Amino acid sequence: MTDELVKESIFQGVELHTETNNTEHHTSEISVTELIVRRGQPFTVTLRLRQPFNPDRHPLTVMAMAGPEPREDFGTMSYFGIPPSVRPSAKASWKLELHKNSAPHTGVLPLIITPPADAPIGEYILTASHRDEDTLLARLVVLFNTWCPEDGVFLPDEAERQEYVMSEQGIIYKGSGNYINSVSWDFGQFEDDMVKICMTILNVSNNHLDNPAEDVSARADPTYVGRVVSAMINSQDDHGVVYGKWGGSYVGGRSPSHWSGSHAILKHWLNINCHPVKFGQCWVFAGVMCSVMRLFGIPCRVVTNYSSAHDTNSNLTIDVYHADYGVRERESPDSVWNFHVWVEGWMKRPDLAVDGKFDGWQVLDPTPQEMSNGIFCCGPASVKAIQSGDVNLKYDVPFVFAEVNADCVDWLVKADGSKLKIFSDTKKVGQNISTKSVGSKKRRNITDNYKHREGSEKERNVFKYALTRDFTIDEEEEENEVEEENEEAMETSDGTGAATGENEEATGTSGGAVAATGTSGGAVAATGTSGGAGATTGTSGGAGATTGTSGGAVAATGTSGGAGATTGTSGGAGATTGTSGGAGATTGTSGGAGATTGTSGGAGAATGTSAGAGAATGTVTGTSAGATTGTSRGAGAATGTSAGAGAATGTSRGAGAATGNSGGAGAATPDNIPLLPVSLRFREVSKPLNGKDVKLDLVLRSESRVARPLSINISVQAMRYNGSAVAHIQTEVKEEILQPGKGLSIPVLVLFSAYHKHMVQCDSMKVSAVVTDKENPDDVYLAESDVVLLDPPLSIIVSGPVRLNHETSVELIFKNPANETLTDCELTVSGSGLLRDETPWKLPELQPKKQFRIKVFFVPYKKGEKTLMAVIDCSTFRDIKATYTVTVAP
Structure with missing residues (x-):
C-alpha cells in the first residue's frame, strides 16, 4: 500500500503591503503591521500563485465578510473577482482589478481592492477562491473616509481633516462665561490597542447584543455609529466606558478633573473587562467620545456651551429660585450649568433632507442627562436644524435647542415662602459656544452656528417657531396690524415726543407691571405710533402692548399721546426712545418726572450707560424701580432703551411711568414719582x-x-x-x-x-x-x-532636543502658595507618543511657600509634535495641570 500524495496548494503566499497601504489611507499612525484602510479608496494586496493565471479559464473570486452573520443583502458580505462579477442581491459591492503592470503568466497578481464608500466599518475577513481552492487573503479593518467625496463623512478642507480626524491633541473649554479657561486634552486615538478598544465598544453595545447582524450592517451609517458611541461612552444603562459622578467622595476611582486624556480611560476600561471607569463629568465624556469618533474616521470636535440650560419639561423655560437673602436654596428640576461640553460630528443627513439641508456638524452628547428612545444618549442633532428651530427632526433636536435657547425666569422666594417673579432673561442661555480653532490653540466662537444674533427678530421668531411650529406669527398678520395702527395713531396722537423708527431687537418676556419687545406681560409698551391708554403693535393682552405679544397698561412709538410711549425695547408703565424716561418721559424733550434724549432721568435707565439698577460682573436683578443695560437683570427693563420705573437688560417689573401728556394706567404725578433705581x-x-x-x-x-x-x-x-x-x-x-x-x-x-x-x-x-x-x-x-479660581502655576522645563527612541528628561516645578502643608501629593505624567502609559509618582508633603523640583525621564516612541501633560494633586489643590508641546525629531 502506497502513501497518499498530498496535493500542493495553488496559493504560494500573500503580501499585504501594510506600511504603504496604511500610509496612503492615513492610518499609519495607528499601525504599520496591521492592515487598516478607509472605505471608497483602493488598496493593494499581492497574491502569489504557483501557476500562471488565466482568468478566462480559471477566474479568481474574493469574498469580503464582516460580523458574526455576514449577508449580502445586509452589505456585510460581498463576492467580487476577476473577471468582474456583481450579484443582484449585494447591498455593498467591493471591486477587484489587476494592477496595470501585472504579469499574470508569472502567477504574481498585484490586486487592487476597493471597499465601497458605503461599506459598514469594522473588521473584515477576505478569502480568495481559485481552481476550487480557498485561502485566507487578509484580515483588515475598514474605517470611514473623510477624504472620499462619496463617503458620508467627506470633509472638503484638508486643514479641517487634519484637525478633526488626525490631530491627537486638543483643547476643552471650562470655567464660566466670565471666566473662560481651557484645559489641554490628549485624544490619543492612534495609541496602542485603540482599534481593538473602539471595536469592542461597538461589539458590547446593547444594539449588537440584541441583533448582531443588523448592528454590523447599520455601521455603514455614521449617524448610527455616532448614536451608538454616544450611548456607550456613559455607563448608565449598558457596558459603557465612564461612570459619571457630580459630587461627594471619589474614593474607588479618580476625580473627573484628574483625567488629561482618553487613552488611559479607554485602556483601563478594556483591561477591567468593560466595566466603567470611575469617575467622569461632561468634559471627560466628550473628550473620550471625540477620540473614538476620530479613530473611526468621523470628523469630530469638542464644543463647550456656556450658561447651558437643562430643560426637563421641554417648555423652553428654566426657573431659577433665589432666597430673599440671595442664596440659591430652592432646587428646581431645570438648571443652568456654568458650562456644558458635548461633541460635534461631521456627516451627511440624508434621513432628514435629500437636498443636504441638514448635512454638516451634528451634536452628539454622551453625558447621561435624559433618555432618548429609552437609552441615555443624545444626537446626532443637526446644528443647522437647531439654528432654524426645526425641533421635529431627529435626534434630540428639542433638547439641544433648549440648551442654547431656553429663557430663564428668576424668582425671589420670600421668608414666608411666597414667590415674586423678578426677571425673564432671553439672552443668558447659550453664550460663547466655543471650540478649538483649526490649526491653532485659539478659541473659536461658533455661537452663530447655533442661533441667530441674540435678541434679533429672526432669533425670536425661531424661538416662537420652535414652540409653535408656526413661522407666520410675525409676518403677514403683524405687518398688517402695524400699518393699520400706525395710520390710526398718526391721526389721533397729541403727545409731545417724537419716536424713532421700529424696534429691531426683541428683549425677552416680562412679568408684572412692565413690558418688553418679544412676549410680555404687565403694564407695557408698543412700537409704531399710539394714542390712548395702550396702543399696541402685534397682539396685546391687558391694557397695553408691545412688539410680539404683550400685555400691559401703556405705550407707543412714533408720536405719543395717552399713557406713555416708547421705542426700541421698553418696559415699565411708560417708556422712552433710545434714551430713557421714567415717570412721564418723552423722546426729545421731557415731561412728567422727566427724562431727556441721550441721558437718563425719571424712573428709568438710559441707552448705553444707565442710571438703573446697574450691570455687574455677572448679573444684576432689581425687583422694583431698577436696572440697567449691560449684563443686568432686574425688575424694570429694556435693552438699548429703558423704561418705566426701572430699566434692565431683558425685561422688567416696574410701576407707572408715562410719556408726554400721559394719563390712564401708569401715569406719573408729583405724589407717586418713583425713585431712580440703584x-x-x-x-x-x-x-x-x-x-x-x-x-x-x-x-x-x-x-x-x-x-x-x-x-x-x-x-x-x-x-x-x-x-x-x-x-x-x-x-x-x-x-x-x-x-x-x-x-x-x-x-x-x-x-x-x-x-x-x-x-x-x-x-x-x-x-x-x-x-x-x-x-x-x-x-x-x-x-x-x-x-472661577485660577490654579497656582505648575511649570515644565525641557532641556535639550527631543529625539525618537532616545531618553529625554524634563523638570517640573511647583510652589505651595498656601500657608498650610500640602499632604497626599501625587504627580501624574502622560502624553501620546511620549509615554505609553499614564505614570503616577507619590510625593512627600510640601511645606508652606516651599516648592517641588521633580525630574522625569521618558523615551519618545513617535515622531512629530507631541504634548507632555503633568498633573499634581494634593489635599488642598485638586489636579493642577500643565502642558508642554515638544517636537520629536527622527
Whole structure:
C-alpha cells in the first residue's frame, strides 16, 4: 500500500503591503503591521500563485465578510473577482482589478481592492477562491473616509481633516462665561490597542447584543455609529466606558478633573473587562467620545456651551429660585450649568433632507442627562436644524435647542415662602459656544452656528417657531396690524415726543407691571405710533402692548399721546426712545418726572450707560424701580432703551411711568414719582487665585435726589459647574447710606482659610448681593458673580532636543502658595507618543511657600509634535495641570 500524495496548494503566499497601504489611507499612525484602510479608496494586496493565471479559464473570486452573520443583502458580505462579477442581491459591492503592470503568466497578481464608500466599518475577513481552492487573503479593518467625496463623512478642507480626524491633541473649554479657561486634552486615538478598544465598544453595545447582524450592517451609517458611541461612552444603562459622578467622595476611582486624556480611560476600561471607569463629568465624556469618533474616521470636535440650560419639561423655560437673602436654596428640576461640553460630528443627513439641508456638524452628547428612545444618549442633532428651530427632526433636536435657547425666569422666594417673579432673561442661555480653532490653540466662537444674533427678530421668531411650529406669527398678520395702527395713531396722537423708527431687537418676556419687545406681560409698551391708554403693535393682552405679544397698561412709538410711549425695547408703565424716561418721559424733550434724549432721568435707565439698577460682573436683578443695560437683570427693563420705573437688560417689573401728556394706567404725578433705581455690580480687584484671598468690590450708585438707606446682604457659596450649591462659605450684612449722585464701594473679602475646604471639589463660587431700600422695602436688587479660581502655576522645563527612541528628561516645578502643608501629593505624567502609559509618582508633603523640583525621564516612541501633560494633586489643590508641546525629531 502506497502513501497518499498530498496535493500542493495553488496559493504560494500573500503580501499585504501594510506600511504603504496604511500610509496612503492615513492610518499609519495607528499601525504599520496591521492592515487598516478607509472605505471608497483602493488598496493593494499581492497574491502569489504557483501557476500562471488565466482568468478566462480559471477566474479568481474574493469574498469580503464582516460580523458574526455576514449577508449580502445586509452589505456585510460581498463576492467580487476577476473577471468582474456583481450579484443582484449585494447591498455593498467591493471591486477587484489587476494592477496595470501585472504579469499574470508569472502567477504574481498585484490586486487592487476597493471597499465601497458605503461599506459598514469594522473588521473584515477576505478569502480568495481559485481552481476550487480557498485561502485566507487578509484580515483588515475598514474605517470611514473623510477624504472620499462619496463617503458620508467627506470633509472638503484638508486643514479641517487634519484637525478633526488626525490631530491627537486638543483643547476643552471650562470655567464660566466670565471666566473662560481651557484645559489641554490628549485624544490619543492612534495609541496602542485603540482599534481593538473602539471595536469592542461597538461589539458590547446593547444594539449588537440584541441583533448582531443588523448592528454590523447599520455601521455603514455614521449617524448610527455616532448614536451608538454616544450611548456607550456613559455607563448608565449598558457596558459603557465612564461612570459619571457630580459630587461627594471619589474614593474607588479618580476625580473627573484628574483625567488629561482618553487613552488611559479607554485602556483601563478594556483591561477591567468593560466595566466603567470611575469617575467622569461632561468634559471627560466628550473628550473620550471625540477620540473614538476620530479613530473611526468621523470628523469630530469638542464644543463647550456656556450658561447651558437643562430643560426637563421641554417648555423652553428654566426657573431659577433665589432666597430673599440671595442664596440659591430652592432646587428646581431645570438648571443652568456654568458650562456644558458635548461633541460635534461631521456627516451627511440624508434621513432628514435629500437636498443636504441638514448635512454638516451634528451634536452628539454622551453625558447621561435624559433618555432618548429609552437609552441615555443624545444626537446626532443637526446644528443647522437647531439654528432654524426645526425641533421635529431627529435626534434630540428639542433638547439641544433648549440648551442654547431656553429663557430663564428668576424668582425671589420670600421668608414666608411666597414667590415674586423678578426677571425673564432671553439672552443668558447659550453664550460663547466655543471650540478649538483649526490649526491653532485659539478659541473659536461658533455661537452663530447655533442661533441667530441674540435678541434679533429672526432669533425670536425661531424661538416662537420652535414652540409653535408656526413661522407666520410675525409676518403677514403683524405687518398688517402695524400699518393699520400706525395710520390710526398718526391721526389721533397729541403727545409731545417724537419716536424713532421700529424696534429691531426683541428683549425677552416680562412679568408684572412692565413690558418688553418679544412676549410680555404687565403694564407695557408698543412700537409704531399710539394714542390712548395702550396702543399696541402685534397682539396685546391687558391694557397695553408691545412688539410680539404683550400685555400691559401703556405705550407707543412714533408720536405719543395717552399713557406713555416708547421705542426700541421698553418696559415699565411708560417708556422712552433710545434714551430713557421714567415717570412721564418723552423722546426729545421731557415731561412728567422727566427724562431727556441721550441721558437718563425719571424712573428709568438710559441707552448705553444707565442710571438703573446697574450691570455687574455677572448679573444684576432689581425687583422694583431698577436696572440697567449691560449684563443686568432686574425688575424694570429694556435693552438699548429703558423704561418705566426701572430699566434692565431683558425685561422688567416696574410701576407707572408715562410719556408726554400721559394719563390712564401708569401715569406719573408729583405724589407717586418713583425713585431712580440703584445700580450695583461686582468689580474684580485682583485675579482670583486658588491659595490666595479673593477680593471683590460691590459698587453701588444712585442718581436719586435723596439719600437711600440700604440693607446689603452679601453671601458666598461654593458651587458645582452644573449650577448646584455645595456649601455656604460666608454671609455679611451691612447697613449703608447711598448718597444722591454718588458711588459707594463695599469691599468683599473671601479668605482662603474660609473657602478652601469647600472649594476642593467645586468649580466656582457664587458671590451674591441682595440690596434692600429700607424706606421702600419692595425695592430689592440682586447682583451675582460666578468666580472661577485660577490654579497656582505648575511649570515644565525641557532641556535639550527631543529625539525618537532616545531618553529625554524634563523638570517640573511647583510652589505651595498656601500657608498650610500640602499632604497626599501625587504627580501624574502622560502624553501620546511620549509615554505609553499614564505614570503616577507619590510625593512627600510640601511645606508652606516651599516648592517641588521633580525630574522625569521618558523615551519618545513617535515622531512629530507631541504634548507632555503633568498633573499634581494634593489635599488642598485638586489636579493642577500643565502642558508642554515638544517636537520629536527622527
